[in-house]
Amino acid sequence: MKPGKFAFTMILIVLLFFYIPIFIVVLFSFNSSKSPVWTGFSLKWYEKLFTSSAHIWRTFMNSIIVGISSSFVSVILGTFGAVAMYMGAKKFKKLMWTTTYIPFIIPDIIIGVSLLIFFTTIHLRLSLLTIFIAHVTFSIPYTMMIILTRLQDFDKSIIEAAYDLGATRPIALWKVIIPIALPGIVAAFFMAFTLSIDDFVITFFVAGPSSTTLPLQIFSMVRFGISPVINAISTLLLVGTIFISILLRKYVRYII
Incomplete structure (x- = not known):
């Protein structure tokens, strides 16, 4: 077999392995039994x-509610963090990079347990508020890295030129840096929103009895058998995700 055909065959097998389970979920959401x-x-x-x-x-x-609010806050904090990393000194960048990278490699169960212990220590009742705080916590590193990647594509001389023309730091941030980083900010928001909607492990530890999210609800339903209703809502979530992805792609392409 030629290398090109072999590569195509392997790609096809991987795609089938990935998409067939999703197709089965969608198909059986329309099953009559x-x-x-x-x-x-x-x-x-x-x-x-x-x-x-x-x-x-x-x-x-x-x-x-948790997804939108936590994504909004994490994008704001992530934007300031990314700007600080982009404009800061090299030693500061290394420190920030290290502290930001660590959450990527920490298992979710460790983050969930540590947040649960923290909330218990400060006597904060488990509720949607604790879920919100937890989602902001694990979303910030992702938003920072996405926005920083966007900023690194531009030369600092643009910002320095704004300073030379009399712009103050707040004006340069609002008129120059934010527009430059806007595609990354939008992408970071949707990334944080997707992580929030999808999260189960961390939410499981910090959710109260009256603050169940959709992943927790689906998990509780699956324990008693897979209902076709789960297939239906999974299909709707899949369609919604594809729709948002298409809108995001067109939006980012328009503003770049």
């Missing part, structure tokens, strides 16, 4: 999702 055997096309699981699954939508709204 609960059995893992196709028995006919039906929309009754979507009807059940929208008519008799109030608890699922409640947890979905919790995930949306």
Whole structure:
């Protein structure tokens, strides 16, 4: 087999291995029965999702609220951190890079346990607030790295020219640095939002009894058997993610 055909075959196998399970989830969300055997096309699981699954939508709204708010805060903090790393001295950059990189390699279960101990120590009741704080904590390193990558593509002479023209640091930040970093900021927001919506391990440790998010709800439902309603909501989340990705790609391409 020629190298080109072999590479194409391997890529095809990897793509099939990755997408076939997703396709099965989507397919069986339209199955007319609960059995893992196709028995006919039906929309009754979507009807059940929208008519008799109030608890699922409640947890979905919790995930949306936490996802949007934590992503917004983590992007603000990540932007200031990225600007500080971009404009700071070399020794400061090395220190910031090290402290920012560490959360990437720490297992989620360690972060979850440490946050739980911290909240218990300061007597903060587990709720959506603790989930929000936890999601901001693990999202900041991702937002910083994405925004910093964007800033590194530009020469500092642009910012220095703004200073020479009389711009103060706040004006240079708002009029020069933020517009330059805007595509990275938008990408960082959606990355943080995706991480927040998807997170289970850390949320499991810091969620209270009345602050369940969608991943926790799906996990509790799976323990009693896989319901086609889970397939339905998974399909809707997949469609929503694809839609957001398309909008983000067009938006970033427009403002670059």
